[in-house]
Amino acid sequence: MSSAAAANYDVLIVGAGIVGAACALACAKSGLRTAVVERNQIGGGASAAGMGHLVVLDGSEPEFALCNRSQELWRQLQPELPASAEYSTAGTLWVADDAEEMSEAERKHAYLAERGLPAQLLDSRAVADAEPHLRKGLAGGLLVPRDATVFPPVVAAYLLQKAQALGTQILLGKTITQLADGEARLADGRTLRAPRLVNAAGADAPFCTPGLPINKRKGHLAITDRYPDLLRHQVVELGYMKSAHSLTADSVACNLQPRITGQVLIGSSRQFGIDDPAVEQAMLGRMLRRGLYFLPALAQCNIVRTWTGFRAATPDKLPLIGPVPGDSTLWLATGHEGLGITTSLATAELLASAFCGAEPPIPAEPYLPARIFAAQSTHASAAPAAEAQL
Numbered sequence: 001m002s003s004a005a006a007a008n009y010d011v012l013i014v015g016a017g018i019v020g021a022a023c024a025l026a027c028a029k030s031g032l033r034t035a036v037v038e039r040n041q042i043g044g045g046a047s048a049a050g051m052g053h054l055v056v057l058d059g060s061e062p063e064f065a066l067c068n069r070s071q072e073l074w075r076q077l078q079p080e081l082p083a084s085a086e087y088s089t090a091g092t093l094w095v096a097d098d099a100e101e102m103s104e105a106e107r108k109h110a111y112l113a114e115r116g117l118p119a120q121l122l123d124s125r126a127v128a129d130a131e132p133h134l135r136k137g138l139a140g141g142l143l144v145p146r147d148a149t150v151f152p153p154v155v156a157a158y159l160l161q162k163a164q165a166l167g168t169q170i171l172l173g174k175t176i177t178q179l180a181d182g183e184a185r186l187a188d189g190r191t192l193r194a195p196r197l198v199n200a201a202g203a204d205a206p207f208c209t210p211g212l213p214i215n216k217r218k219g220h221l222a223i224t225d226r227y228p229d230l231l232r233h234q235v236v237e238l239g240y241m242k243s244a245h246s247l248t249a250d251s252v253a254c255n256l257q258p259r260i261t262g263q264v265l266i267g268s269s270r271q272f273g274i275d276d277p278a279v280e281q282a283m284l285g286r287m288l289r290r291g292l293y294f295l296p297a298l299a300q301c302n303i304v305r306t307w308t309g310f311r312a313a314t315p316d317k318l319p320l321i322g323p324v325p326g327d328s329t330l331w332l333a334t335g336h337e338g339l340g341i342t343t344s345l346a347t348a349e350l351l352a353s354a355f356c357g358a359e360p361p362i363p364a365e366p367y368l369p370a371r372i373f374a375a376q377s378t379h380a381s382a383a384p385a386a387e388a389q390l
């Protein structure tokens with residue numbers, strides 16, 4: 001930033017999804033003069049498309065740590081959330097289709113128990129008691145009672161409303177075209193200045209920060225009419241982790257969520273390399289058949305809406321939270337793939353701690369963007385062809 005130009009804010013955040021909203025509130029609470037710039041509406045990107053499952057995944061220690069810390073923060077936030085945020089602590093029921101998946105349930109149970117998280121292994125009969133409408137003969141499952149669900153766009157709006165009460169400015173209908181060196185260029189030609197710029201633009205983060213290794217990962221969802229007695233827990237097949245952590249193949253996995261309205265939200269699919277948001281009947285059909293396999297009663301249900309959204313995927317499946325090497329003003333809070341609702345609050349906490357020089361509650365290193373840029377330059381010098389495949 002040129003020394004002659006005065007800063008408009010201490011922190012300027014691009015994107016009013018749940019991540020940008022959470023970051024804005026954390027910064028405002030730390031006493032920083034904060035602004036959020038959003039091209040569309042609050043919580044209208046992936047945060048409106050996603051399932052809102054607040055889940056602790058354990059694909060790696062850093063993934064677990066971020067989810068776990070964030071869930072603590074969600075539990076602290078819950079009492080003050082409006083009813084329209086639809087916070088519900090239904091818990092997750094991971095279901096095992098066969099003995100191999102049951103051994104994954106046992107591994108997960110041991111992993112969570114070692115870290116002090118409650119979870120309960122269920123045999124075939126206990127799964128049927130917990131969820132009477134699931135297919136008969138499942139091998140068993142794992143009930144994780146602390147997992148919850150929310151309606152993310154309402155939470156994003158709530159967090160920003162609180163930030164606004166602390167002085168945060170929200171600029172809606174404004175697109176940022178460039179973000180670097182303490183300056184944010186707007187499409188209308190204006191320039192806003194801040195010593196800290198935060199790219200929280202989700203899957204579109206590379207538009208403002210060219211070269212960022214974020215890939216769009218398309219997902220389909222469907223929601224039924226109201227069937228209040230059909231489902232009690234978020235039901236996820238144990239094969240879900242294979243689908244979520246594959247970096248190349250298109251995949252579907254059964255992920256069913258009972259909404260407070262009595263509707264059932266049906267996910268999920270993953271596709272790379274597609275920018276078109278249109279619902280694809282073939283992929284939707286695959287996803288629905290997977291749901292139907294585990295919950296045969298879906299065959300009698302009306303689907304009232306189908307849609308898609310884009311996850312922001314990084315090459316190593318961890319988000320990018322922290323400064324960009326080479327530009328001390330530019331920070332990232334993106335790349336949360338299928339966990340950004342869950343991990344938004346801990347992301348914001350990490351960012352605000354760094355801005356204020358405070359000790360973060362969990363180590364920040366695993367999420368620092370420097371790891372990706374270092375990997376990129378290694379790939380570029382050692383094997384250019386490999387980088388092209390990322």
Ligand SMILES: Cc1cc2nc3c(=O)[nH]c(=O)nc-3n(C[C@H](O)[C@H](O)[C@H](O)COP(=O)(O)OP(=O)(O)OC[C@H]3O[C@@H](n4cnc5c(N)ncnc54)[C@H](O)[C@@H]3O)c2cc1C
Pocket residue numbers: 014015016017018019020021037038039040041042043044045046047048049050051052053054055174175176177200201202203204205207208218219220221267268308309310311312333334335336337338339340341342343
């Ligand atoms: C199908 C699906 C299911 C999911 N299910 C879950 C789940 O159950 N649990 C979970 O934790 N996560 C889930 N996710 C992931 C979660 O939705 C995302 O990780 C999260 O919403 C990311 O939030 P965000 O604020 O980073 O991005 P977004 O919500 O996409 O917000 C980014 C914002 O930036 C704005 N923007 C972009 N570029 C610019 C620009 N140049 N100028 C101004 N504004 C800009 C956009 O308009 C947008 O509003 C799911 C995602 C999908 C697609």
